[in-house]
Amino acid sequence: QQQVKQSPQSLIVQKGGISIINCAYENTAFDYFPWYQQFPGKGPALLIAIRPDVSEKKEGRFTISFNKSAKQFSLHIMDSQPGDSATYFCAASILGSNYQLIWGAGTKLIIKP
Amino acid sequence: NAGVTQTPKFQVLKTGQSMTLQCAQDMNHEYMSWYRQDPGMGLRLIHYSVGAGITDQGEVPNGYNVSRSTTEDFPLRLLLAAPSQTSVYFCASSPSGREGRNEQFFGPGTRLTVL
Numbered sequence: 001q002q003q004v005k006q007s008p009q010s011l012i013v014q015k016g017g018i019s020i021i022n023c024a025y026e027n028t029a030f031d032y033f034p035w036y037q038q039f040p041g042k043g044p045a046l047l048i049a050i051r052p053d054v055s056e057k058k059e060g061r062f063t064i065s066f067n068k069s070a071k072q073f074s075l076h077i078m079d080s081q082p083g084d085s086a087t088y089f090c091a092a093s094i095l096g097s098n099y100q101l102i103w104g105a106g107t108k109l110i111i112k113p
Numbered sequence: 114n115a116g117v118t119q120t121p122k123f124q125v126l127k128t129g130q131s132m133t134l135q136c137a138q139d140m141n142h143e144y145m146s147w148y149r150q151d152p153g154m155g156l157r158l159i160h161y162s163v164g165a166g167i168t169d170q171g172e173v174p175n176g177y178n179v180s181r182s183t184t185e186d187f188p189l190r191l192l193l194a195a196p197s198q199t200s201v202y203f204c205a206s207s208p209s210g211r212e213g214r215n216e217q218f219f220g221p222g223t224r225l226t227v228l
Contacts, residue, residue, distance in 0.1 A: 006155075009153065032215050034215070034216070041221075041222075042221060042222070043117070043203050043205070043219025043220050043221055043222055044156070044203070044217075044219050045218075045219065046216050046217070049215075049216075089155060089156065093215050095215060100158065100161070100171075101215065101217065103155045103156045103157075104155060105153060105154060105155040106153075106155050
């Protein structure tokens with residue numbers, strides 16, 4: 001019940017296209033859903049996060065869509081650029097809990113020029 | 114601010130050797146943690162600390178020790194290195210506060226190979 005399942009494992013998108021990465025969870029107590037971006041040779045960095053009281057959050061070309069009833073959330077990257085090529089991790093946690101994030105397995109995104 | 118720093122960047126050990134991976138942060142964060150990252154397995158929590166003098170086990174603690182004597186430092190000790198510990202190790206820290214504690218700031222990682 002603590003798992004966060006992420007798909008796909010890898011994704012190739014043409015420049016200018018839309019990249020979509022999906023995550024699903026079981027624990028209905030989760031109330032914080034961040035996405036982290038990791039470039040090769042670097043540590044992950046927080047990209048965008050959402051709380052379950054909203055269905056969508058947008059920051060620039062990055063959007064999180066959240067479906068509480070389906071227990072799913074997804075990251076959409078609009079107008080994907082080669083600089084977006086990275087590994088993306090979804091995660092979930094309970095705000096105010098013991099700080100622990102439950103991580104998805106990651107998606108390696110390649111944007112072809 | 115330097116953020117979260119880790120040393121060394123790379124390390125090669127022989128089976129049975131021990132070593133300490135260093136982690137320091139200058140953001141006065143309460144929470145610090147160690148993860149290992151293996152291909153296809155995402156990030157797995159090894160140990161974490163919610164403040165100086167307080168540590169606890171994560172998902173994969175076996176073979177590792179930690180201590181937290183100061184807010185700034187959180188070293189990870191490998192006791193008897195094994196090839197299964199070959200991985201990339203990340204240290205992370207989080208600020209206090211109900212929302213802030215869930216935003217983790219990561220170091221650049223240590224790539225460890227155990228022969």
